[in-house]
Amino acid sequence: MYRYDSIDQQIINERVAQYRGQIERNLAGTLSDDELRPLRLQNGLYIQRHGPMLRIAIPYGQLAAAQLRKLAEISRRYDRSIGHFTTRQNMQLNWPKFEETPEILGELATVEMHAVQTSGNCIRNITTDEFAGIAPDELTDPRPWCEVLRQWSTFHPEFAFLPRKFKIAVNAAAEDRAVIRAHDVGLEVIRDEAGELGVRVFAGGGLGRTPVIGKIVREFLPRKHLLSYLDALLRVYNRYGRRDNMYKARIKILVNALGVEEFSRQVEEEWSFLKDGPTTLTDDEFERIAAHFAPPAYETLPADNAAFLGAIASDKAFAAWVRRSVHAHKVSGYAAVTLSLKAPGAAPGDITDVQMEAVADLADRYSFGELRVSHEQNVVLTDVRKLDLYEVWKAARAHALATPNIGLLTDMICCPGGDLCALANARSIPIADAINKKFDDLDYIHDIGDISLNISGCMNSCGHHHVANIGILGVDKNSEEWYQITVGGQQGNTTTIGKVIGPSFYAEEVPQVIEALINVYLEQRTPSERFIDTFDRLGVEPFKERAYAGRDKRRPVKSANTVEETAHV
Amino acid sequence: MSKIIKNDRIVDDTWQVLKLAEGETAETVALPATPSLLPLAVWLARKDEILASNASFGVWLESGEGPETLAGDLDHFALIGVNFPKFADGRSYSTARLLRERYNYRGEIRAIGDVLQDQLFYMKRCGIDAFAVRADKDIEAALAGLRDFSETYQAAVDQPQPLFRRRAA
Numbered sequence: 001m002y003r004y005d006s007i008d009q010q011i012i013n014e015r016v017a018q019y020r021g022q023i024e025r026n027l028a029g030t031l032s033d034d035e036l037r038p039l040r041l042q043n044g045l046y047i048q049r050h051g052p053m054l055r056i057a058i059p060y061g062q063l064a065a066a067q068l069r070k071l072a073e074i075s076r077r078y079d080r081s082i083g084h085f086t087t088r089q090n091m092q093l094n095w096p097k098f099e100e101t102p103e104i105l106g107e108l109a110t111v112e113m114h115a116v117q118t119s120g121n122c123i124r125n126i127t128t129d130e131f132a133g134i135a136p137d138e139l140t141d142p143r144p145w146c147e148v149l150r151q152w153s154t155f156h157p158e159f160a161f162l163p164r165k166f167k168i169a170v171n172a173a174a175e176d177r178a179v180i181r182a183h184d185v186g187l188e189v190i191r192d193e194a195g196e197l198g199v200r201v202f203a204g205g206g207l208g209r210t211p212v213i214g215k216i217v218r219e220f221l222p223r224k225h226l227l228s229y230l231d232a233l234l235r236v237y238n239r240y241g242r243r244d245n246m247y248k249a250r251i252k253i254l255v256n257a258l259g260v261e262e263f264s265r266q267v268e269e270e271w272s273f274l275k276d277g278p279t280t281l282t283d284d285e286f287e288r289i290a291a292h293f294a295p296p297a298y299e300t301l302p303a304d305n306a307a308f309l310g311a312i313a314s315d316k317a318f319a320a321w322v323r324r325s326v327h328a329h330k331v332s333g334y335a336a337v338t339l340s341l342k343a344p345g346a347a348p349g350d351i352t353d354v355q356m357e358a359v360a361d362l363a364d365r366y367s368f369g370e371l372r373v374s375h376e377q378n379v380v381l382t383d384v385r386k387l388d389l390y391e392v393w394k395a396a397r398a399h400a401l402a403t404p405n406i407g408l409l410t411d412m413i414c415c416p417g418g419d420l421c422a423l424a425n426a427r428s429i430p431i432a433d434a435i436n437k438k439f440d441d442l443d444y445i446h447d448i449g450d451i452s453l454n455i456s457g458c459m460n461s462c463g464h465h466h467v468a469n470i471g472i473l474g475v476d477k478n479s480e481e482w483y484q485i486t487v488g489g490q491q492g493n494t495t496t497i498g499k500v501i502g503p504s505f506y507a508e509e510v511p512q513v514i515e516a517l518i519n520v521y522l523e524q525r526t527p528s529e530r531f532i533d534t535f536d537r538l539g540v541e542p543f544k545e546r547a548y549a550g551r552d553k554r555r556p557v558k559s560a561n562t563v564e565e566t567a568h569v
Numbered sequence: 570m571s572k573i574i575k576n577d578r579i580v581d582d583t584w585q586v587l588k589l590a591e592g593e594t595a596e597t598v599a600l601p602a603t604p605s606l607l608p609l610a611v612w613l614a615r616k617d618e619i620l621a622s623n624a625s626f627g628v629w630l631e632s633g634e635g636p637e638t639l640a641g642d643l644d645h646f647a648l649i650g651v652n653f654p655k656f657a658d659g660r661s662y663s664t665a666r667l668l669r670e671r672y673n674y675r676g677e678i679r680a681i682g683d684v685l686q687d688q689l690f691y692m693k694r695c696g697i698d699a700f701a702v703r704a705d706k707d708i709e710a711a712l713a714g715l716r717d718f719s720e721t722y723q724a725a726v727d728q729p730q731p732l733f734r735r736r737a738a
C-alpha cells in the first residue's frame with residue numbers, strides 16, 4: 001500500500017498543527033462557531049446529537065494492520081472502544097471530546113492517517129472496489145489511480161469551498177463494486193482500441209434527495225489527462241453549480257440543468273486551456289505510486305488445497321461461511337475473505353477495539369499485514385492462503401466476525417441514523433436490529449439468497465437505500481418516525497434506483513413488510529432467480545400489493561416509545 | 570487608515586470599495602475622487618468616463634461574475650478585487666486563477682469581503698496577493714495563515730509545478 005514520504009508526512013503534520021490552532025482560537029473566542037464549522041468539517045469533525053463525531057479517512061478503504069491497531073487504541077483512549085465503518089470506507093468515532101480531537105488527529109498522523117476532507121463542501125475521500133488488486137475480473141489495480149487522486153484532491157486550493165460535497169469513486173473491474181454511477185464523478189478504468197489505459201468519466205450521479213444515475217461525460221480520457229480534466233470539470237462545477245439552495249447544489253443538478261452534452265462541452269472547453277499543462281500526469285509519477293501497490297510475495301500454490309476441501313466436507317458451519325465470505329483471487333491458492341460486521345445484535349458496520357485488534361492480528365498472520373474496508377461496511381482480508389482459511393474462520397468466529405451472511409438479507413448497509421446522527425429523520429439501527437430478530441434463522445436467510453437491504457435515516461442517503469433491492473428510508477411526519485420502502489434498486493453495472501412502493505410505515509411494521517416482500521419472491525421465483533431477477537420479471541405491483549395487504553390490522557397503536565422519542569428531536 | 574496584507578506584509582491602505590446602495594444604479598452613482606474599487610457594472614457602463622477622470626480606480630468582481638467580461642480591459646487596472654461574500658463561497662478562487670493563468674493579469678488581486686485567516690493560504694495559491702482581512706479580525710494573527718503549509722501537491726499560481734514534477738525520485 002502507499003506509504004508516506006517525508007513530504008506527505010510533513011503536510012499531514014502541518015494539517016494537525018493548523019487544526020490545533022483553529023480549535024484553540026475557537027476555545028479562546030477569536031474564531032466563531034460558524035467560522036470554525038467548515039474548517040472542522042474538513043477535518044472530519046461533526047457536532048452531532050450527543051456531541052462531536054469524528055470521521056477518520058481511510059483512503060479507498062485500505063488499511064495496514066498497524067493502522068487498525070492505532071484505531072483500536074484511539075477508540076479506547078478517546079472514545080467508547082468502538083468504531084463505525086461507513087459506506088465511504090471511512091471510520092467514525094461517535095463519542096470523542098471536542099477538546100481532544102487535535103490529539104486524536106496527532107495520533108493518527110503517527111500512522112500516516114488523518115481526517116482530511118471526510119466532510120465539508122470539498123472533494124471527499126476517494127472510494128473503490130474492496131477487492132482492488134486481487135479481483136480476477138479487474139483490468140488493472142485501481143488503487144494507484146485513487147492515490148493519484150488523493151494527492152491531487154488533498155488541500156486543492158481552488159476547490160475547498162465548492163457548492164456542495166463532491167464524491168469520486170473508481171472502478172477497474174468488469175463488475176462495478178464501487179457504485180461509480182451513484183457518484184458525483186465515477187471513473188471506470190478502461191483501455192481504448194489502441195490498448196492505452198484511461199478512464200470513462202461519469203458525472204452527475206448521486207443519491208440523496210434526488211437520486212440520479214451518473215451520465216457519461218467522456219468516453220475515454222487517457223491516464224495522463226486525468227487531473228487536468230478533473231480540474232476543468234470541478235472548475236465548471238465550482239463556478240456554475242447552484243449555491244442558493246443546498247438541496248440543489250450537487251453537481252447532478254447542474255448536469256441535469258445544462259443537459260449532459262452542454263455540460264460536457266463546457267468541461268471540454270475549459271479543459272482545452274489546461275490540457276497538456278504541468279498537471280499532466282507523468283508516467284514516472286504513476287509508476288512511483290503504483291510501485292507501492294506491487295503484489296505481495298505470494299507463494300506458488302495449487303489452486304485447491306486438500307485440507308481446505310476436507311474441512312468444507314466435514315464442517316457444515318465452515319462450509320456455509322466459505323460459501324458467503326470467501327471470494328475468488330487472481331492468484332492460485334489464495335482467496336479473499338470478508339469478515340462480517342453484521343452479527344445479530346450488533347449495529348451494522350460497528351467494530352469494537354478488541355475486534356479491531358483481532359482483525360489486525362489476522363491480517364498480520366494471514367494476509368500480509370493489510371486489509372480493506374468495504375462500502376458494505378465489512379472488513380476484507382484480501383490475500384489469505386486457502387490452506388489457512390479454516391484457522392482464519394475459527395479465529396474470526398471467536399470474535400463474532402464470521403457470521404455467514406455476506407450478500408444476504410442481514411448483511412444490511414445501515415447508517416447511524418437517529419441514535420447518533422443530528423441530521424436524521426428517524427432511527428435506523430433499531431430497524432436493522434428488528435429485521436435481524438425477525439430473520440434469525442440462517443438456513444432461511446441462505447434460502448432467500450442474494451439480496452441487498454439498505455437503511456438510511458434520512459434523505460442524505462448515507463445508507464445507499466436507493467440502490468438496494470430493498471431500501472428503507474427514515475422520514476419525519478409530524479415529528480414521528482416513519483419508513484418509506486423502495487424495491488428493485490441495484491448497484492453494480494446495472495445500477496438502478498429502487499421504486500417507492502407507497503405510503504410509509506411505522507417502525508413496528510417494517511419487519512413484517514420485509515417479510516411480505518420476501519414471501520412474494522419465495523412464492524414466485526424460478527429456481528435460478530435472485531430476488532432482484534424476480535422483481536425485474538414481475539414488476540413492482542405484486543410486491544406493493546402484498547406489502548399493504550391487511551395493513552389496517554397490522555397498524556399498531558402509537559406506542560409510548562414513539563411519543564417519548566419525539567420530545568427531544 | 571485601514572491595513573491590509575500585501576505581499577506577505579501588513580501595510581497601510583487607502584483604497585475604498587464602492588458598492589451600489591439601494592436605489593443607486595451603475596449609470597448614475599457618483600464616481601469617488603479617492604482611490605476606489607468599482608463594481609463591474611459601473612466599469613462596463615461608464616468606461617470612457619472613468620478612463621477620462623484622474624482618480625485611481627480598479628474593479629471588483631462579485632463571486633458570481635467571473636473574469637470573462639474584463640478580459641479585454643485588464644491593462645487598465647493596477648488592482649482587481651475579488652469578493653468573498655461569505656468565506657464558504659469558493660467561486661472567487663476560480664476567478665483569481667483565471668485572471669492569472671488564463672488572462673495573464675499581473676497587477677494586484679485583492680481578496681475583499683469575508684476574508685479570514687484560515688482561507689489565506691488557499692487564496693494565495695490561487696494568485697491573490699493582497700488580503701483585506703475582515704475588519705473585526707486581528708490582521709497580525711491572520712498573517713500566519715499564509716504559512717500553514719510548507720509544501721503542496723497541486724500546481725497553482727504560486728507554484729506552477731505540481732509536487733510530482735518536483736519530488737526527488
Ligand code: SF4
Nearest residue numbers: 415421424457458462
Ligand atoms: S442518511 Fe441521514 S441519518 Fe443516516 S447518517 Fe446520513 S445524514 Fe445521518
